[in-house]
Amino acid sequence: xxxxxxxxxxxxxxxxxxxxxxxxxxxxxxxxxxxxxxxxxxxxxxxxxxxxxxxxxxxxxxxxxxxxxxxxxxxxxxxxxxxxxxxxxxxxxxxxxxxxxxxxxxxxxxxxxxxxxxxxxxxxxxxxxxxxxxxxxxxxxxxxxxxxxxxxxxxxxxxxxxxxxxxxxxxxxxxxxxxxxxxxxxxxxxxxxxxxxxxxxxxxxxxxxxxxxxxxxxxxxxxxxxxxxxxxxxxxxxxxxxxxxxxxxxxxxxxxxxxxxxxxxxxxxxxxxxxxxxxxxxxxxxxxxxxxxxxxxxxxxxxxxxxxxxxxxxxxxxxxxxxxxxxxxxxxxxxxxxxxxxxxxxxxxxxxxxxxxxxxxxxxxxxxxxxxxxxxxxxxxxxxxxxxxxxxxxxxxxxxxxxxxxxxxxxxxxxxxxxxxxxxxxxxxxxxxxxxxxxxxxxxxxxxxxxxxxxxxxxxxxxxxxxxxxxxxxxxxxxxxxxxxxxxxxxxxxxxxxxxxxxxxxxxxxxxxxxxxxxxxxxxxxxxxxxxxxxxxxxxxxxxxxxxxxxxxxxxxxxxxxxxxxxxxxxxxxxxxxxxxxxxxxxxxxxxxxxxxxxxxxxxxxxxxxxxxxxxxxxxxxxxxxxxxxxxxxxxxxxxxxxxxxxxxxxxxxxxxxxxxxxxxxxxxxxxxxxxxxxxxxxxxxxxxxxxxxxxxxxxxxxxxxxxxxxxxxxxxxxxxxxxxxxxxxxxxxxxxxxxxxxxxxxxxxxxxxxxxxxxxxxxx
Amino acid sequence: xxxxxxxxxxxxxxxxxxxxxxxxxxxxxxxxxxxxxxxxxxxxxxxxxxxxxxxxxxxxxxxxxxxxxxxxxxxxxxxxxxxxxxxxxxxxxxxxxxxxxxxxxxxxxxxxxxxxxxxxxxxxxxxxxxxxxxxxxxxxxxxxxxxxxxxxxxxxxxx
Ligand code: FES
Ligand code: FES
Numbered sequence: 001x002x003x004x005x006x007x008x009x010x011x012x013x014x015x016x017x018x019x020x021x022x023x024x025x026x027x028x029x030x031x032x033x034x035x036x037x038x039x040x041x042x043x044x045x046x047x048x049x050x051x052x053x054x055x056x057x058x059x060x061x062x063x064x065x066x067x068x069x070x071x072x073x074x075x076x077x078x079x080x081x082x083x084x085x086x087x088x089x090x091x092x093x094x095x096x097x098x099x100x101x102x103x104x105x106x107x108x109x110x111x112x113x114x115x116x117x118x119x120x121x122x123x124x125x126x127x128x129x130x131x132x133x134x135x136x137x138x139x140x141x142x143x144x145x146x147x148x149x150x151x152x153x154x155x156x157x158x159x160x161x162x163x164x165x166x167x168x169x170x171x172x173x174x175x176x177x178x179x180x181x182x183x184x185x186x187x188x189x190x191x192x193x194x195x196x197x198x199x200x201x202x203x204x205x206x207x208x209x210x211x212x213x214x215x216x217x218x219x220x221x222x223x224x225x226x227x228x229x230x231x232x233x234x235x236x237x238x239x240x241x242x243x244x245x246x247x248x249x250x251x252x253x254x255x256x257x258x259x260x261x262x263x264x265x266x267x268x269x270x271x272x273x274x275x276x277x278x279x280x281x282x283x284x285x286x287x288x289x290x291x292x293x294x295x296x297x298x299x300x301x302x303x304x305x306x307x308x309x310x311x312x313x314x315x316x317x318x319x320x321x322x323x324x325x326x327x328x329x330x331x332x333x334x335x336x337x338x339x340x341x342x343x344x345x346x347x348x349x350x351x352x353x354x355x356x357x358x359x360x361x362x363x364x365x366x367x368x369x370x371x372x373x374x375x376x377x378x379x380x381x382x383x384x385x386x387x388x389x390x391x392x393x394x395x396x397x398x399x400x401x402x403x404x405x406x407x408x409x410x411x412x413x414x415x416x417x418x419x420x421x422x423x424x425x426x427x428x429x430x431x432x433x434x435x436x437x438x439x440x441x442x443x444x445x446x447x448x449x450x451x452x453x454x455x456x457x458x459x460x461x462x463x464x465x466x467x468x469x470x471x472x473x474x475x476x477x478x479x480x481x482x483x484x485x486x487x488x489x490x491x492x493x494x495x496x497x498x499x500x501x502x503x504x505x506x507x508x509x510x511x512x513x514x515x516x517x518x519x520x521x522x523x524x525x526x527x528x529x530x531x532x533x534x535x536x537x538x539x540x541x542x543x544x545x546x547x548x549x550x551x552x553x554x555x556x557x558x559x560x561x562x563x564x565x566x567x568x569x570x571x572x573x574x575x576x577x578x579x580x581x582x583x584x585x586x587x588x589x590x591x592x593x594x595x596x597x598x599x600x601x602x603x604x605x606x607x608x609x610x611x612x613x614x615x616x617x618x619x620x621x622x623x624x625x626x627x628x629x630x631x632x633x634x635x636x637x638x639x640x641x642x643x644x645x646x647x648x649x650x651x652x653x654x655x656x657x658x659x660x661x662x663x664x665x666x667x668x669x670x671x672x673x674x675x676x677x678x679x680x681x682x683x684x685x686x687x688x689x690x691x692x693x694x695x696x697x698x699x700x701x702x703x704x705x706x707x708x709x710x711x712x713x714x715x716x717x718x719x720x721x722x723x724x725x726x727x728x729x730x731x732x733x734x735x736x737x738x739x740x741x742x743x744x745x746x747x748x749x750x751x752x753x754x755x756x757x758x759x760x761x762x763x764x765x
Numbered sequence: 766x767x768x769x770x771x772x773x774x775x776x777x778x779x780x781x782x783x784x785x786x787x788x789x790x791x792x793x794x795x796x797x798x799x800x801x802x803x804x805x806x807x808x809x810x811x812x813x814x815x816x817x818x819x820x821x822x823x824x825x826x827x828x829x830x831x832x833x834x835x836x837x838x839x840x841x842x843x844x845x846x847x848x849x850x851x852x853x854x855x856x857x858x859x860x861x862x863x864x865x866x867x868x869x870x871x872x873x874x875x876x877x878x879x880x881x882x883x884x885x886x887x888x889x890x891x892x893x894x895x896x897x898x899x900x901x902x903x904x905x906x907x908x909x910x911x912x913x914x915x916x917x918x919x920x921x922x923x924x
Contacts, residue, residue: 164805164813164867214803214867215901247806292834431888453865453902632861638901640864667810675905676896682906 001170002031004232004243005076007066007083008253009058012094012322012660014087014106016056016065023082024068029075031236033083035066039231039477043198044290045190045222047129048115049108049121050325052228054185058087059107059287059659060322061254067228067243069236070514085451094660096261096284096319099127107287107320115197119426119582120293127320129285131295132300132589134314136373142276142311146267150347154262154340155727158284158654160251161329162454162672165214168255171229172240177201179230181208186216186450187491188483188636194223195230198336210481213452217644218328218703222291223492239321249269251665255327256654258292259284260299260316262340267311268348272362276307279340281316289410293318295326298333298424301583301592304373305341306385306418307363312373314588322660330644332494334421335710339728342417342711346718356715357393360418364389367689372596375589383598383699384689385418390687392416395620398604405759409610409750412617416602417708423494423700427580431489431500433508435464437569441536442474448481449501450492452704459498460505462630463695467509468550469535487572495700499595500575502600502695507573519557519566520548531678595691597699599623601642601708605716610748612736616646616679616713619703624687627697634701638684641705647673649710653729721746770834775801775843783830790814790825793840801841802872805899812898815871816840822878824897827880841870844877853877856915857908864902876912878922885913 021033036053054065066083070076091105098104104127108114112124120130143149170182185191195541196203213220224241233241245254260283267276281299285292300316327639349359365372392717393399393416402412423429434446444462446587451457461475478485489501517528520538524531530541538553540546548557556566583590604618619642628634643669651671655663690697714725717735723742728735740747771780774797781796790807793799793816807826814825844851851887854873856862863869866917873897879886879894886894891909900908 150778164803164811164865164899164901166805211867214805215865217901247808247811420855453863455861636861636864636902636904640904643905644901666808668805668808672899672901673903674896674899675908676892678892678905758923 001603002069002071002239002241003073003076004229004241004269005068005080006064006249006253007068007080007085008731009054009061009063009065011058011087011089012061012514013092013107016054016058016085017088018086019066020084021066021082023084024079025084027075029071030079030374031069031071033066033068033079034232034235038235041198041227042114043194044226045194046117046120047290048292049111049129050288050290052231057090060324062324063287064253064391067232069232069241077303078644081242086226092322092660094125094321094323094656096259096321098493099319099321100317107322117426120295120443121585124180126319129289130296130318132297132314132316132588134300134303136371136375136587136589137311139276139278139311139313143267145269146276147270148268148348150266150344150351150352150590151516152264152344152347152724154264154343156260156336156339157728158259159329159648159652160256160654161217161219163215163217163219166245166247166250167220168242169223169225169229170242171226171233173230173234173238175238178205178731181206181226181230181639183208183210183214183224183226184220185210185224185734186213186220186452186493186613188448188486188490189488190222191226192483193225197509199227199231203530206483208483208632210450212479216450216452217330218332218493221491230466247667251654251670252324252662255288255325258286258295258326260336262336264340264344266348268352269647270352272352272354272359274307274309274363276311277303278313279303281314281336283316283318284321284323285318286321286323289318289320291327294424295328295333299337301374301588302334302337303341304360305338306365306420306598308365308370309363309373313536314373325655328493330641331421331707332424334703335707338417338419338707339711342708343714343718343726346722350722356416356719357389358400360389362385372748374583374592376591378596379403381689381691382596384597384687385624387687388598388600388622388624389418391687392620392622392654393603395622395683395685402604407604407607408753411607411720412604413607413716413720414602414604415714415719416600417711417715418527418600419704419707420596420598421495421704421707422596424493424498424592425490425497427577427582429490429500431504431575432487433501433573433742434487435505435508435512435571437512439551439555441466441470441554442476443470445475445477445505446485446487447477447501447505448486448489450481451479455495455630455636456492456497456501457712459629459633460502463502463505464509465713469533482576485626493517495597495702495704496594497700498698499694499700502698504573504575505694506695508571509573511573512569512571515566515569515571516550516553517555522565523548523557556737574697595694595699597624597701597704599704599708601712603709603712603716605713607717607720609739609746610754612732612734612739614713614717614730614735616648617681619679619682619709621682621684621708622687623684623701623704624689624690625701626699627688628686628694629698630661631673635684636684636720637701638705639682640705642682642709643673643678645706645709646679648706649713649728650730686714768828768834772833773837775839778816780811785829785831787830788826789828789830789833792830793825793838799840799842803867809812812870813868815875815898817874817878823877841874852918853880853911853915856911860907860911860914862904862911864904868898868900872874872886872900872908876908878918880912884915884916884923
């Protein structure tokens with residue numbers, strides 16, 4: 001095995017004048033050093049804008065410029081430091097608002113040559129990687145009719161996925177032209193697809209294998225380093241090559257979640273009706289926006305959340321800057337759009353004099369009647385947002401004021417946020433499943449949905465076991481996903497796995513059952529529709545003594561004289577959405593998603609006015625899952641998503657210096673929630689409005705659980721103090737500043753009480 | 766310089782050549798192929814490389830292999846016997862205390878040690894003891910549940 005290490009740029013934006021790696025080659029064990037010129041490929045999923053190694057110019061501090069291949073990691077690491085690169089620096093731009101100005105430095109000169117998906121609109125000659133627009137109704141008229149207008153600006157910094165397993169790839173380019181890849185990634189299919197299209201290798205010569213993965217959260221979707229490591233293997237004489245990123249590189253080289261600005265103007269009637277919403281989102285996509293253009297699109301079409309807003313105008317710009325590239329992260333734009341919208345709701349409620357719950361109830365969409373902002377009529381069984389809200393209020397005891405904390409400079413408060421989410425996928429994103437019976441009527445289930453901690457596989461196994469009346473142990477899903485051996489699924493992202501692959505599996509089951517019943521009907525001399533599968537046997541309905549065990553059928557049935565019928569049973573099934581569409585490029589109208597999961601989060605928090613610290617005491621999440629297939633798995637997703645939401649909401653922020661360097665690329669300076677920080681309680685409740693085309697009526701849940709946390713906390717703070725928190729993270733530093741600036745009276749009062757209490761203690765002492 | 770060191774790993778004596786600057790983490794994973802311990806930071810922040818070194822929990826990325834010649838090391842592989850999971854491991858599964866599972870070996874090992882030392886821990890004691898290990902999937906609640914439900918067995922053992 002050979003080891004690769006990346007040589008990365010030390011400047012944010014520059015032409016590469018010269019790369020000298022002669023010294024690096026002298027290190028014992030170094031096999032080769034390669035640069036971007038050696039592989040002039042463009043790769044990507046949506047924007048198609050990425051290079052494998054920098055070609056001609058670098059676009060961020062961290063941009064891989066060369067790769068060293070060596071016999072050992074140690075040699076590779078030594079050699080990296082000896083690669084000498086001469087740059088001619090170009091002006092750099094770090095803020096997307098600056099990057100939009102007409103005289104801003106241009107980061108991608110040849111955008112028109114990129115092979116982007118038809119769903120996107122890059123604007124060559126600017127730094128706009130995608131411009132999404134949506135128009136419904138007439139916002140101007142809406143504002144004219146509004147009694148109350150709210151205008152606010154919001155901000156969310158870059159955050160890192162921080163999956164515990166860093167990105168790592170092994171690739172082996174074989175002499176016969178077959179490329180074998182092992183990678184820590186969410187999905188096998190897009191890797192093969194993108195590599196085939198951009199490197200010109202036939203699909204069946206690319207074999208991608210993924211074993212268990214130590215977390216993904218969207219950051220391992222699309223394409224990773226696989227294409228690069230594959231060509232490195234070829235360059236190194238067809239030997240296998242391994243690339244493992246360091247944690248530092250996870251913060252500086254691999255893609256993270258984008259930075260985000262939201263500029264919102266909202267108009268309400270006196271009675272609380274939301275009648276006009278004009279919102280502009282600007283995503284700081286960094287140097288490459290391959291996946292983030294789709295996030296920009298999803299932020300845009302999710303602008304209306306769970307509400308029926310007759311007049312709405314959205315513009316969402318995904319903008320290049322000279323910072324680290326960005327990609328999807330759990331929630332895919334919905335946490336961003338809801339950070340804006342859900343706070344707007346509370347600000348409006350306050351101004352009008354309504355309870356935050358009431359203003360939401362007034363504006364909730366009504367499935368079966370309402371249209372979303374993309375003009376999609378919500379199906380009647382899409383969910384029950386009204387019941388979600390009601391349940392949320394009951395569980396958090398909305399009308400019971402929280403106890404007063406013992407220390408008078410602290411305040412307790414409750415806040416809530418509603419949310420909705422569907423998978424952001426192309427309209428034709430398919431899934432499939434194959435199930436093969438073995439001699440003992442055990443089942444090999446061949447699926448491609450990834451296994452990185454969501455528990456979907458367990459849910460899918462349950463479906464098969466239940467349908468055939470078999471114990472769970474009889475159903476096996478291999479732990480390796482393999483383009484050569486697994487069935488096809490487009491990707492495992494956007495909380496779609498259970499829904500799309502679940503439906504494919506139900507159809508495969510159906511197909512297998514047909515084969516089984518055909519044989520059984522002949523053997524038992526009974527029409528197929530009088531048969532049923534119970535406990536691993538085919539039985540005649542109402543006559544349970546007339547039966548055949550499954551194992552006598554699944555390889556074909558043999559009569560006593562040796563005559564045989566049927567044959568090995570293999571079921572196949574597919575999922576293909578029939579009602580999703582591309583969105584109209586001007587108006588954003590169309591059907592973007594296969595389902596909408598509605599939900600809400602509420603929190604009970606304690607706020608320390610003096611230090612800016614907040615302690616979340618309780619989190620409640622209510623989700624309309626359609627149908628709960630496995631409560632333990634839902635609980636895990638709720639707890640996990642709540643903690644991730646809390647961590648991103650409270651602590652996380654990638655910080656850049658004025659030259660574009662990340663200053664906190666480690667877990668000491670980039671804090672993640674630890675076990676000592678968890679709230680006392682997380683409670684969840686399901687509302688089950690079964691969706692007729694979902695597997696048993698179920699809908700996806702994985703990402704939902706982190707969307708509502710941050711806005712619910714901000715709303716709790718606002719409700720108690722009227723202090724607006726428009727910016728994440730809600731760490732003591734930011735909150736303390738906000739309290740002091742916006743409510744000096746409260747702050748002084750708190751300080752006075754604090755001093756008083758200390759005096760009392762002194763007097764007593 | 767290369768040194769020959771001998772470690773007792775999960776009950777087996779292993780002799781291995783190491784360089785001055787080699788981490789215990791790398792020696793265990795890459796030379797001795799003990800894959801239960803993981804790494805996510807290589808600088809003492811994530812706790813996933815935790816091992817029991819002479820009965821104490823340490824982060825193996827902060828230990829040079831040459832320093833611990835002659836030591837006894839236990840990793841998660843050393844907990845179960847004859848392919849049968851321990852009650853604590855079963856409790857982790859039953860309570861869903863793992864999602865992607867990448868942090869699980871470290872948490873299982875640390876929880877095991879915690880229960881040996883204190884078979885009746887409070888939530889606060891568990892939190893204090895385990896805060897050096899990160900789980901991005903957010904399985905902290907389930908880990909506390911699993912520890913509490915398995916604590917019974919450690920109490921019995923003590924008696
Ligand atoms: S790898 Fe040792 S603490 Fe992270
Ligand atoms: S279970 Fe994934 S990091 Fe803990």
